[in-house]
Amino acid sequence: MGERDPVDVGMEILRYYEEGPWPSHVKELKKTRYPMEAYAMGMAQRKTAWAAGSAKIRYVYTGFISRRTRDGKITELHFRVWQPSGQIYTTDFLRKILDFADKYGLGLIEIAGQQGQMIISVRNEVADEAVDALRAIGTDIGATGDTIRELATCVGPALCEFALYDTLAARDYYLTHPKIYEWMSNQLFPFKFKMKFSGCPFDCTRASHRSDFGLVGIWEGAPEVDHEALNEKIGKGEVDPRELAGSCPSGAITWDEKERRLNIDGAKCKKSMECIRKAFPAIKPGRNRKIAVLVGGKVKGRFGPMMAKPLAIVNTYEEAADFVVKTVEAWMEGNTPHKDRIADFIFRTGFTKYLEMLNVRPQGKPANHPRLVAGAVLDDEERRLYGDWARKIVEQYGL
Numbered sequence: 001m002g003e004r005d006p007v008d009v010g011m012e013i014l015r016y017y018e019e020g021p022w023p024s025h026v027k028e029l030k031k032t033r034y035p036m037e038a039y040a041m042g043m044a045q046r047k048t049a050w051a052a053g054s055a056k057i058r059y060v061y062t063g064f065i066s067r068r069t070r071d072g073k074i075t076e077l078h079f080r081v082w083q084p085s086g087q088i089y090t091t092d093f094l095r096k097i098l099d100f101a102d103k104y105g106l107g108l109i110e111i112a113g114q115q116g117q118m119i120i121s122v123r124n125e126v127a128d129e130a131v132d133a134l135r136a137i138g139t140d141i142g143a144t145g146d147t148i149r150e151l152a153t154c155v156g157p158a159l160c161e162f163a164l165y166d167t168l169a170a171r172d173y174y175l176t177h178p179k180i181y182e183w184m185s186n187q188l189f190p191f192k193f194k195m196k197f198s199g200c201p202f203d204c205t206r207a208s209h210r211s212d213f214g215l216v217g218i219w220e221g222a223p224e225v226d227h228e229a230l231n232e233k234i235g236k237g238e239v240d241p242r243e244l245a246g247s248c249p250s251g252a253i254t255w256d257e258k259e260r261r262l263n264i265d266g267a268k269c270k271k272s273m274e275c276i277r278k279a280f281p282a283i284k285p286g287r288n289r290k291i292a293v294l295v296g297g298k299v300k301g302r303f304g305p306m307m308a309k310p311l312a313i314v315n316t317y318e319e320a321a322d323f324v325v326k327t328v329e330a331w332m333e334g335n336t337p338h339k340d341r342i343a344d345f346i347f348r349t350g351f352t353k354y355l356e357m358l359n360v361r362p363q364g365k366p367a368n369h370p371r372l373v374a375g376a377v378l379d380d381e382e383r384r385l386y387g388d389w390a391r392k393i394v395e396q397y398g399l
Contacts, residue, residue, distance in 0.1 A: 010040025032107040034120070035074045050076070058128045061187050063141030077127060079105075079119040080143045081134065082175070085168040086155045087112055096137045104130040115143045115150045140184075146191055146338075148184045151175055152211075153197040154204040161280070162273070163199030164217030164289045170197050170317035179325050190336040190345075191301070193328065197317075200285065201271045207294060208308050212342040213324050214294040215317055219286035222252070222266030223276055230282035231260055239279045247274055293320045295327060296343035306343040309351060326358045 014036065017026045030036065042049040055066035055077050065078040084093065089111075101109045101119050108120035122130050134140060143150040151174055154160065156167030174180055174195060183189070196207035198216045207214025233239040241255040241262055252268035253275060255261075264275070266286070276283050290313045297308030314320050331345045334357075346354045 006041045006044035007037050010042070010044035011036075013043045014040055029108075034106050034108060035076075038069050038074050041069065053077075055124060055127070057131060060131055060141065060185065062145035062147045062185060063143065064122075064127070065144060075124065076121045077124050079122050079130070079134070079141045080115055081117045081119060082139050082142050083111075083116045083150075085153050085171040085175075086158055088155065088158060088168075093138070097139075100130070100133060100137065104133065142184055146187045146189045147193070148180060149192045149194045151195045151197070152205045154199050156197075156199045160199060162202060162276070162285070164219060164285055165199060165215075165291055165317060167197040167199045167215075167217075170215060173317060174321070174324070177321060177325075179328075183328070189328075189332060191339050191341050193342065195324070201273050202277075207297065209297045209305070210299055211297050211308065212295065213320075213327070214292075214297060214308050215320055216292045216294060218271055218290055218292045218313070220266075220288040220290060221286045222264040222269050224284045224286055225262055225264065226282050226284075227261055230262060230279060233279060233282050234260075239282070244275055244278060247278075248272075249274065290315060291317055291320065293323055295323070296341075296346050298341045298343045301341040302337075302339060302344045303347050306347070308343075309346070323358065327354075330354070330357045 014026050018024050029039070038049045049069045050067040051070050053066035053068035053075055055064060057064060063080050065076075065080065067076045067078075068074065081097070083089075097109060097117070097119075101107055104126050105119050105122045110118040110120065131141060142148065151171050153167040153171040154163070156163040156165075158168060183193075194211045195213045196205040196211035196215075198205045198207045198214065200217045203214075203216055205211070205214075207216055230239065230241075234241055244262070245253040245255045249272050250268045250270040252265045252270070254263045254265075256263060262283075273285075276285065292310060293312040293314060294308035295311045296306060299305050311323060312320070327342060331342050334345060334349070336345050336348075340348070349357070
């Protein structure tokens with residue numbers, strides 16, 4: 001007997017997933033126009049049936065992903081779509097997106113991806129018209145290719161009591177910034193560019209290690225302590241002051257048993273927010289609130305993962321725009337090799353020379369807490385010392 005058709009084998013697997021007491025994603029997919037044959041083929045072969053494809057949309061160079069099945073019989077054209085700040089949707093906007101997916105696609109969307117929402121498989125023959133329809137709704141395709149990717153933000157003051165600045169407004173400001181808007185639809189960059197906005201040092205968007213530029217809310221000095229409220233929590237057994245002091249990563253906290261008073265040394269405080277998390281609202285961030293500007297974080301790239309390097313402390317998110325624009329322009333104009341992120345560009349250039357190119361000096365000390373540690377990306381002197389050390393080892397052992 002000949003080998004069975006992978007599609008037939010895959011369809012048997014999918015029929016199994018339609019049965020049983022569990023909710024069936026296969027049943028839901030069949031309600032749409034999704035190509036079940038491609039899914040079945042992948043299930044049978046235990047690998048994706050999809051390979052890279054190509055597509056052309058009038059006056060649009062980014063924001064869409066084209067694929068085809070390995071046998072070339074089925075094609076897909078996904079639209080990545082800019083999502084609202086904080087991924088907070090109005091029901092009216094969501095209905096319009098769903099109607100769009102029904103009219104131009106398969107009736108499927110992905111709504112909470114890191115790079116924005118995605119319309120699953122827009123029909124190729126209506127792609128030009130679909131772009132105009134999206135813009136009429138009040139959004140656009142974007143966030144893929146060698147250009148501006150998603151500007152991600154935490155929920156900020158909309159839902160979180162820890163937010164130290166308005167991350168949603170900050171993201172909207174940068175999304176409509178003239179330079180960033182100019183760069184958004186054109187593949188001009190050596191590689192992708194990401195920007196993230198975290199309202200506090202908890203860094204829920206992971207700006208410190210997953211974005212080329214990150215804005216993280218911080219404060220100066222010690223956290224604010226309401227001693228009456230804290231003693232009430234201690235009396236109820238909700239907070240152990242000794243444990244609170246012992247868990248402080250910098251030893252900034254001491255507990256005065258006689259005075260029943262928690263003391264925090266602002267000069268030592270690393271803004272880990274461990275005490276705030278355990279005793280809020282009796283302990284809150286300080287009132288002198290700032291924004292730490294971080295540059296050069298990434299997970300993937302030519303020189304591997306890198307933590308972002310602290311660049312400045314600013315009073316408002318608008319003040320950071322000059323750092324962003326000047327850095328991107330230097331990155332674009334510096335004969336940067338393709339697929340070099342901004343972190344790779346700074347690594348090749350050297351942080352000191354990078355600052356000279358920007359004609360700026362680092363402001364403040366945003367590195368003063370564990371998640372924003374400056375040593376995660378070496379400065380020029382540290383790189384030289386480690387390089388000399390490595391060469392001595394090679395010479396000593398004849399490697």
